Each structure stands twice: as structure tokens, then as C-alpha cells.
Amino acid sequence: MADVIRVTVWNEGRHEQHMEACKQIYPEGMHGTIAGFLNAEPDIEARTATLDEPDHGLSDDVLDSTDVMTWWGHAAHHEVRDDIVEKVHQRVLNGMGIICLHSAHFSKIFRRLMGTTCGLKWREVAEKERLWVVAPGHPVARGVGEYVELPHTEMYGELFDVPQPDELVFISWFQGGEVFRSGCCYYRGAGKVFYFRPGHETFPIFKDPAIQRVITNAVRWAAPVETGVKPVVVHVQEPMEEIAD
């Protein structure tokens, strides 16, 4: 393993091309902003990849040298090639971490990792959100305090159709009354998955220091851990101990 965490920040990158409100907040794209704050950390080395690049920017070389991937998609989930999704899925099962952000709840890769519809309720009226920490000892919540408050967000509400998280780190409250499991950890094979709800394209969510802290924490949590144990099928012909009749 490398001595820094190698992150590939993947973004659909279409709203930044076509949506004025998004362009103004993220002139470098959401991927540029996310890679920017990650690269300010001494133990993280982030690069970006987007949908419209060849192979969506996810060549075998890139995948093989990625410890943690972040994923943002919204309007073009269906344009992501199935063979690339298959490769990303295999990489996760073999130990790569993945952080699925906001509307990535409906991405091919997240739905495949969950095995459920990943449906939810939503409303876009710029209401307030509080993300309450419900796992105070969890590394993803390091330094966050009791809650993160976002003054203007899109609402996501329950029922969020995902498997019960292996570890639930945040529950969101919204001004309109809904709640949402907004920070969910899963283990899949040798890999780790973190779903983090904030990140709507027309609010400066990824510029919020508390949100940047959570994503940075999540990158460190999701980084591969070398146990020497691989999730593979092995036929054990000879038992380790003699088996008596």
C-alpha cells in the first residue's frame, strides 16, 4: 500500500456544464472542489475523473491505483457503462473504499452495492438541515461536534430504501419535519462504503468546512486495511488438524 491515501474523485460533471447556478458555485466542478480540500491534507493525494472522459476517467491503471473513490452523479446515472460499474464493484470487494455522495444514492454502483431500490423522498425548497451525530466514537464523526447545520439544503426523507447500515453515523432532521439516515457505513467484501447525504449541486455544500471534515474523515476510514485475508473461494483439501472419526 502507498504511504498516502490515493483518492479518485469521480463526478458526472454535467450540471457544471449546463446549469448556471451550479457553474457559479463550482467553477472548477464539484470534483475540483472536493479534490482541492482533500489535497490540502498531507496524507491524501486526490485526482479527478468525470463521465465524459474516455472510460469515464476510470481506466484500469486509475482503478488499480485508487485506494478510495468518491462518487457524485445525478442526471446521467444511466450513461455510466455497465462494464465500468462492474470493475468498480470488484475493486470495492477487493478492498477499495467508496464514498457515495448525495444523489449518488441512485447510481448504478451504489444500488449494486446495496441490492435495494435506494429510493427516498425529496423536496427542494432550500430548508434547514441538522445532521446529528449518533455514533460519537466513530472515526467519520471525528471533530464534528454534536451536529452539523446546513442553512439551505435539498431535503431527503425516509423511507430511504437501503439495508440497515452496519454503522449509522448521522441522522438528519429537516425543517419540514422529515428525518433521514444521512451517514451510513457498510462493509462489502474487503471494502468499505460510506453514503453521505449532503451535496446538492445548487448549494455550496462541499465548501462547508464541517462537510469537508466529514468527507476527509470518511476517506481515512474507508482506506484499505491490509489484513492479508482476501474474499476468495478456496477449496481446502487438507485440514489443518487431523480429523478423527
Ligand code: ZN
Ligand atoms: Zn440534489
